[in-house]
Amino acid sequence: MTNQTLAQKRAAAVAPAAYSVHPFYPERAQGSYVWDADGKRYLDWSVGIAVMNIGHSHPKVLSAVKEQIDKFQHLCFAVGMNETYIQVAEKLNSIAPGKSPKKTFLVNSGAEAVENAVKIARVVTGRQGIVSFTHAFHGRTHMALSLTAKANPYKAGFAPRAAEIYRAQYPYMYRNPWGAKTEQETAEKALAALKDQVKYTIGESEIAAFILEPMAGEGGFIPAPEAFLRGLRDYATEIGALWIDDEVQAGIGRTGQWWAVDHYGLEPDLITSAKALSSGFPLSAVIGKAEIMDKLEPGMLGSTFGGNPTGCAAALATLKVIEEENLFERAKDIGAVIKDRLGKLQKSYSQIGDVRGMGAMIGIEFIKDANKTPHEDAVDAIVAHARDNGLILLPTGTYSNVIRLLPPINMSTEELEEGLEKLESAIKFALEPAMSLA
Ligand SMILES: Cc1ncc(COP(=O)(O)O)c(C=O)c1O
Numbered sequence: 001m002t003n004q005t006l007a008q009k010r011a012a013a014v015a016p017a018a019y020s021v022h023p024f025y026p027e028r029a030q031g032s033y034v035w036d037a038d039g040k041r042y043l044d045w046s047v048g049i050a051v052m053n054i055g056h057s058h059p060k061v062l063s064a065v066k067e068q069i070d071k072f073q074h075l076c077f078a079v080g081m082n083e084t085y086i087q088v089a090e091k092l093n094s095i096a097p098g099k100s101p102k103k104t105f106l107v108n109s110g111a112e113a114v115e116n117a118v119k120i121a122r123v124v125t126g127r128q129g130i131v132s133f134t135h136a137f138h139g140r141t142h143m144a145l146s147l148t149a150k151a152n153p154y155k156a157g158f159a160p161r162a163a164e165i166y167r168a169q170y171p172y173m174y175r176n177p178w179g180a181k182t183e184q185e186t187a188e189k190a191l192a193a194l195k196d197q198v199k200y201t202i203g204e205s206e207i208a209a210f211i212l213e214p215m216a217g218e219g220g221f222i223p224a225p226e227a228f229l230r231g232l233r234d235y236a237t238e239i240g241a242l243w244i245d246d247e248v249q250a251g252i253g254r255t256g257q258w259w260a261v262d263h264y265g266l267e268p269d270l271i272t273s274a275k276a277l278s279s280g281f282p283l284s285a286v287i288g289k290a291e292i293m294d295k296l297e298p299g300m301l302g303s304t305f306g307g308n309p310t311g312c313a314a315a316l317a318t319l320k321v322i323e324e325e326n327l328f329e330r331a332k333d334i335g336a337v338i339k340d341r342l343g344k345l346q347k348s349y350s351q352i353g354d355v356r357g358m359g360a361m362i363g364i365e366f367i368k369d370a371n372k373t374p375h376e377d378a379v380d381a382i383v384a385h386a387r388d389n390g391l392i393l394l395p396t397g398t399y400s401n402v403i404r405l406l407p408p409i410n411m412s413t414e415e416l417e418e419g420l421e422k423l424e425s426a427i428k429f430a431l432e433p434a435m436s437l438a
Contacts, residue, residue, distance in 0.1 A: 001025075003037045019153070021394060022387055029056035032408045032415045034392065042387070043419050045407045046394045050217070050249045050361075053276035054321050055408040061279045064317035068309050077106070077307045084312035088285070091319055095258045096287045098267025103293035105286045106307030110248035110274035111139025113284040114211070116301055117244045117270045118143055120288060121209035124295045125242060128163070129206040131198065133170040135219025135398050138211065138246055147211055149219065150398050166202055168194045170216060171228040174354045174365065175372065187227035195235060204239040209270075214260040217249035220397035221363025221404050223356060229264050242269035242292070248284070249361075252276035253322045253409055256332035256359030263358055279318045283311030322409075331360040331409040334416055338362050338405060341420050349431050351375055362405040363396065366431075374401035381430035382423075391422035 001009075006025040024036040032055055034042045047053060054061070068084070077085050089104035096102045105120075107113055118130055130147065132138065138147040140154065146161035148154045149170075155161065169177065171190035178189040198204055214229055216222040236243045245268035250260035254276060257263055261271075269292055274284035282305065305311075321327070339355060342364060346352040353367035366375035366382075379395045382403060386393045396404040407419060 001037055006037055021383070022392065024387075031055045031057070032411050040390065042390050042392045043415060043422065044392045045405055045419055045423075046392045047276075047406050047408055048280060049275065049394065050254060050406050051275045051280050053253055053409050054279060054318060054325075054327065055410055058279060058318075058321060060321050061314050061317045064313040065281060065310055068313035072309065074305075074308060076304055078302050078304075082307065082309045082312060084309055084316060085307040088283075088307070088312045088315050091316065092273070092285055092287045095319070096271060097259055097261050097265075098289075100267065101290040102287050103290045104288075105293065105301050106312070107284045107286070107303045108282045108305050108308075108311070109139070109284050110246075110272065111141040111144040112303065112306075113248065113272035113274055113286050114138045114144045114147065114244075114246060115141055117211070117272050117286050117288075118147075118209065119301070120270060120286065120292065120296060121242045121244060123300070124292050125208040125240065127206055127208040127241070129166060129202055129208055130164060131166045131168055131194075131202075131207060131210045133168055133212055133216075135170045135172055135216045135222060136211070136213060136246075137216075137218030137249075139248075164206075166197070168197055170212075170219065170222065171225050172216075172220075172222050173225065174222075174356075183225035184227055187225035187231065190225075190228050191231040191235070194232070198235075198239070204241075207236075207239060207241040209242040209244050210236055211244040211246060213246045213248075213250060214264060215250040215255060215358055215361060217404075218396055220365065220399075220402040221357050221361060223260075223358055226264050229261070229266055233266050233268075236269075244268065244270045244272065246272045248272055248274045250358075252318070253327050253331055254359060254361045254406070255357075256328050256335065258328075260358060260361075277318065278311045278314040281311045281314035283308070283315050325410055327409045328359075330411075334407060334409065334411060335359045335362060337416060338407075338420065341424070345424060345427060349427065351378055351431050352427070357405075360405070360407055360409050364403045364405070365397070366401050366403070374399035376400045378430050379403055382426040385426035385429045386422055389422050389425065391419055391426070393423070393426075 093102035132147040136149045138144045143162045146165045173186040180186040270288040342355045354365040366378040368375045
């Protein structure tokens, strides 16, 4: 069937609310490439929104999954316990940041991990308040959308939202509301504003947890300044609240470490992981300090498919591949090359307002003028041009004016060059060169 026939069938059968960025229908995928129903080949710099970090159809993941399927597919951890669940928990506990012993609970999706982290934080602290941040994305279930920042399309119309959610300012240096010029200043202002808000408008003893992505994903690929995260960690401890570190998008080697928070040398109380954890086979995790996880009674958490044998087999293979193939270093190298090239391009195109990121997780923010008016049209044009030219890109950002680069972290140098050429040509096509912005 062709893309066109499938589009017609989709229109008739699928709920239109299930939005798709690209109008093509993948038929097969291998390594860094995807082929659609018309046989067109694309270099994939979306990797299914940060899921196929080690490329499509990795042979080691596929063989682990096939081996598991041949043994058994499902019994449910609540009925009979698959050994692979324990192995995934052991592995995640060993790679989780910080020295405290950890324990892990497995579910299926990022949103579910977030839901469970919030449940754990509330029951353990005996408090209800959860502080989330502007530019945050934590998923689409009811609690998760309430924690998410952007109204459209995530929250509008779905009220009432979950209770006892408060929103503080994310330390987004490029668009900070305080006129701060440096990371340090942004961090200090954001931290002061956060403490003021908590102390005087919520009450410190009301806060169960702060939930934060150290590298905001859907918000626009915005790394938090180190001094802010450090201050947040200390403040949470000081007031008896927990810090939930949402690593659903940034985790599992993407930034050149297991976790984005590893770049800061800090230990969160709870970590959520999903997406790249299991290379496309549904699995997610809440990893927590053992002293926290041990406080919940048996039966308080559960899920029919959570920790399913296939997802666990895929996760064990994925984590092993990242270690064996030394992919932290590769992610860092890929990111450095991309940043260098984009930095050069930025000198000629003033509409490239900001290039930022960690490892192979890089955002390019586009602006229309010297007031930093978001340039969504540029992003749409670049994404469309790149797609026509065989490169899959994704937009992101609260203002939909950021292109996020999520290439496979085991991509070859030739594939990196191919992607950069296609990206540069799309940017050059979409933007008027030179002139300083009015
Ligand atoms: C940081 C973060 N948290 C949570 C989620 C929700 O994950 P899922 O779509 O698997 O529910 C996402 C998804 O993009 C995410 O980026």
